[in-house]
Amino acid sequence: MKKLIALLFILLLAGCAALRGEPAAPPSRAVPAVPAPVQEPAPAPAVEPAPAPVVETAPTPAPKQETLPGPTTGRDPILLKQGTFKKVVHPTSGLARIYLLPNGEKIIELFGFDTTPGPGLAVVLHSGDVKNGYVVGSLIATQGNYPYDLPKSLDVSPYTRVAIYNKKYNVVYGEAELR
Numbered sequence: 001m002k003k004l005i006a007l008l009f010i011l012l013l014a015g016c017a018a019l020r021g022e023p024a025a026p027p028s029r030a031v032p033a034v035p036a037p038v039q040e041p042a043p044a045p046a047v048e049p050a051p052a053p054v055v056e057t058a059p060t061p062a063p064k065q066e067t068l069p070g071p072t073t074g075r076d077p078i079l080l081k082q083g084t085f086k087k088v089v090h091p092t093s094g095l096a097r098i099y100l101l102p103n104g105e106k107i108i109e110l111f112g113f114d115t116t117p118g119p120g121l122a123v124v125l126h127s128g129d130v131k132n133g134y135v136v137g138s139l140i141a142t143q144g145n146y147p148y149d150l151p152k153s154l155d156v157s158p159y160t161r162v163a164i165y166n167k168k169y170n171v172v173y174g175e176a177e178l179r
Contacts, residue, residue: 092174
């Protein structure tokens with residue numbers, strides 16, 4: 001049994017030597033010497049990471065400034081009035097903007113708009129009495145950005161507010177003061 005174990009041990013050493021690329025030693029009956037410990041390779045010298053490549057980007061244009069009526073190129077919409085929605089009865093936020101388009105049409109745009117859902121909500125231009133204001137239309141959605149067409153003949157100058165109004169319950173959810 002001892003001879004079998006010794007033979008297996010020699011075969012094992014010969015296999016390890018073959019893996020290391022050394023010639024295999026012929027088997028012998030003598031007890032083989034203990035192999036020398038394997039030396040760990042020396043650590044590689046520290047290498048500093050290469051600097052990140054410089055990426056040139058085009059300059060960011062300044063945000064477009066909104067203008068009040070005045071000289072225009074005839075291609076850009078003209079901002080006539082705008083205001084920020086505030087809560088009256090229900091949380092309401094976002095912007096209301098009235099534009100004169102180059103073709104003479106007018107729109108009111110709700111931008112970044114958010115309000116509480118409710119039945120029969122409408123967008124109403126008014127000057128203090130929402131019941132007698134100009135109903136622009138039913139509220140399209142309670143969140144998002146969307147425009148409403150206004151008649152070309154509608155003079156928006158007397159209107160100082162835009163409200164989200166529930167006529168059934170006579171409740172103003174929120175409104176924006178137009179300037």
